[in-house]
Amino acid sequence: MPKHSTQADTVIVLDFETTGLSPDMGDRAIEIGAVLIEQGEITASFQELMNPGMKVSAFIEDYTGITNTMLRDAAPCEDVMERFSDFIAGHNLVAHNASFDKRFLDAEFARMSCAYSGDFACSLLAARRIFQNAPNHQLGTLVKYTNIPSVGSFHRALYDAEMTAKLWMAMLENIGERYGLFDLSFSLIQKLSKVPKKSVHAFLEKC
Numbered sequence: 001m002p003k004h005s006t007q008a009d010t011v012i013v014l015d016f017e018t019t020g021l022s023p024d025m026g027d028r029a030i031e032i033g034a035v036l037i038e039q040g041e042i043t044a045s046f047q048e049l050m051n052p053g054m055k056v057s058a059f060i061e062d063y064t065g066i067t068n069t070m071l072r073d074a075a076p077c078e079d080v081m082e083r084f085s086d087f088i089a090g091h092n093l094v095a096h097n098a099s100f101d102k103r104f105l106d107a108e109f110a111r112m113s114c115a116y117s118g119d120f121a122c123s124l125l126a127a128r129r130i131f132q133n134a135p136n137h138q139l140g141t142l143v144k145y146t147n148i149p150s151v152g153s154f155h156r157a158l159y160d161a162e163m164t165a166k167l168w169m170a171m172l173e174n175i176g177e178r179y180g181l182f183d184l185s186f187s188l189i190q191k192l193s194k195v196p197k198k199s200v201h202a203f204l205e206k207c
Contacts, residue, residue, distance in 0.1 A: 005092070005186070006092075006187065008184040009038075010037060010091070010092075011092050012036055012092070013037060013161050014033070014088070014094070014095050014101060014105070015033050015095060015164065016031065016104045017031040017156065019052055019054065023108075028108070030050060030052055030066055031157040032046065032048060032081075033045075033157025033158030033160065034087060034158075037168070040172070046087045046158075048083070049070060049071060049074040050074050050075060052071070056071065081112060081114065082114070089117070092121065092186045093116075094120070096122070098120045121193065122193055126171055127142055129192055129200045130192075131145060132200075139154065140154050148166045150163060188207060191203075
């Protein structure tokens with residue numbers, strides 16, 4: 001088996017909750033949630049709170065429901081991220097608005113001199129091309145737009161990762177049904193995410 005699957009239907013979908021918007025401004029991860037999709041089925045999950053060594057703001061407590069009390073007893077970021085490193089080993093990675101999650105993954109791993117080998121794809125960029133008529137491309141809106149059943153709270157990492165995973169599979173299914181492309185490579189979705197919206201149909205017709 002290759003070091004990581006080249007198929008779009010075998011990936012890790014991940015989501016961070018954080019103290020703020022930018023690790024460059026000193027923000028840290030406070031929760032990681034992820035699911036493993038293998039051949040289109042969710043087969044494993046990972047979720048842990050982590051203590052960032054600082055207090056989170058009232059806004060973040062309210063937004064995520066993750067309180068300073070909950071984080072006080074959580075393992076430090078380094079311990080959690082070490083376990084997470086094992087979970088994602090050998091897989092490509094997907095996130096909704098991936099540039100955000102990639103920044104935090106890179107920043108937390110850099111603190112530990114840890115690396116990962118998978119590539120990233122962004123479900124937000126892909127959705128902008130596949131679901132062009134959606135009212136917007138926020139995760140909650142797309143979940144409603146694609147009729148994915150949802151019972152839970154957005155802005156918690158594992159729930160967001162699960163919903164993103166279902167959206168990812170809905171997008172692969174949509175491409176399969178419309179273009180007869182059922183064995184999509186991960187790199188094809190990465191390429192699709194950069195195609196101008198008006199050229200998406202022609203791009204997929206040629207594949």
